[in-house]
Amino acid sequence: MSAPVNVKICGLTDSADVPAAILAGARYLGFVFFEKSPRNLALPDAAFMAGTVPEGICKVALAVDATDDFLDRMLAEVPIDMLQLHGRETPARVSEIRARHGLPVMKAVGVAGAEDLAALDDYAQVADQILVDAKPPKDAALPGGNGLAFDWRLIAGRRWPVPWMLAGGLTPDNVAEAIAMTGARQVDVSSGVESAPGVKDADRMAAFCAAALSR
Numbered sequence: 303m304s305a306p307v308n309v310k311i312c313g314l315t316d317s318a319d320v321p322a323a324i325l326a327g328a329r330y331l332g333f334v335f336f337e338k339s340p341r342n343l344a345l346p347d348a349a350f351m352a353g354t355v356p357e358g359i360c361k362v363a364l365a366v367d368a369t370d371d372f373l374d375r376m377l378a379e380v381p382i383d384m385l386q387l388h389g390r391e392t393p394a395r396v397s398e399i400r401a402r403h404g405l406p407v408m409k410a411v412g413v414a415g416a417e418d419l420a421a422l423d424d425y426a427q428v429a430d431q432i433l434v435d436a437k438p439p440k441d442a443a444l445p446g447g448n449g450l451a452f453d454w455r456l457i458a459g460r461r462w463p464v465p466w467m468l469a470g471g472l473t474p475d476n477v478a479e480a481i482a483m484t485g486a487r488q489v490d491v492s493s494g495v496e497s498a499p500g501v502k503d504a505d506r507m508a509a510f511c512a513a514a515l516s517r
C-alpha cells in the first residue's frame with residue numbers, strides 16, 4: 303500500500319485557517335509573500351500564524367522573484383521550513399537561494415504544453431522539490447493561484463529525481479482524478495478551497511483533503 307498523499311494548502315490569510323487546514327489533514331501550509339496577491343501577508347501576521355503551527359507540519363513561504371534582502375527580513379521574523387519560488391528564478395538563482403538561506407527550496411514550473419516539460423528536468427537538478435503548476439495566462443496579474451488547471455496527460459507517468467507536487471486548478475471535485483491521472487503523491491491547492499479570493503473555507507479544505515487522502 304502506498305503512503306498517504308501529502309496535501310499542501312497555500313495562501314492562508316486568517317489565524318483560524320491554520321488549525322482548520324491541519325484538522326483537515328494538510329501536511330504543508332503555505333504563506334504568501336507577494337503584494338499583488340489577495341493572499342499576501344504582512345510579516346507580523348505571518349509570524350503569528352506560523353508560530354502556531356505544530357512540529358511536523360511544514361511551513362512554506364511562497365515568494366516571487368524575491369530579493370535576498372526581503373528573504374533575510376522575512377526569515378528573521380517568520381519561522382519557515384521551506385521556500386517556494388514561484389517567479390522567474392533561474393536554476394542558478396535557485397541554487398544561490400538554497401545555499402544562502404539554508405532552507406529546502408521548492409521551485410514552481412508552469413506547464414501549458416509539452417515544450418514546458420524540459421524546464422522540470424532542469425529545476426529537478428537544483429531544487430529540493432518541484433511544483434508542477436499550470437502556466438499563467440500572458441496577461442495574468444499572478445504567476446500562480448489563478449485556479450487554472452493544465453492538461454494532466456502531459457505529465458502522466460513522468461517522474462523526477464526529487465519529490466514533486468501537482469498544483470493548478472485543483473478542487474475537492476477534481477483532485478482524485480488528477481492524482482489518478484498523474485500519479486502525484488503530493489498536491490497543492492489555493493483558490494480551489496476558498497469561498498472568495500483570499501478567504502479559505504474550512505469545509506472545502508476538509509473535502510479537498512478527504513478526496514486526496516482517499517487515493
Ligand SMILES: O=C(O)c1ccccc1N[C@@H]1O[C@H](COP(=O)(O)O)[C@@H](O)[C@H]1O
Pocket residue numbers: 312313332334336339340341364366388433435444445446447448449450469470471472490491492493494
Ligand atoms: O496563491 C497565490 O496568491 C499565488 C500568488 C503568486 C504565485 C503563486 C500563488 N499560488 C500558488 O499557485 C498554485 C496554484 O494555485 P491554485 O490552486 O490554482 O489557486 C499553488 O501552488 C499556490 O501555491
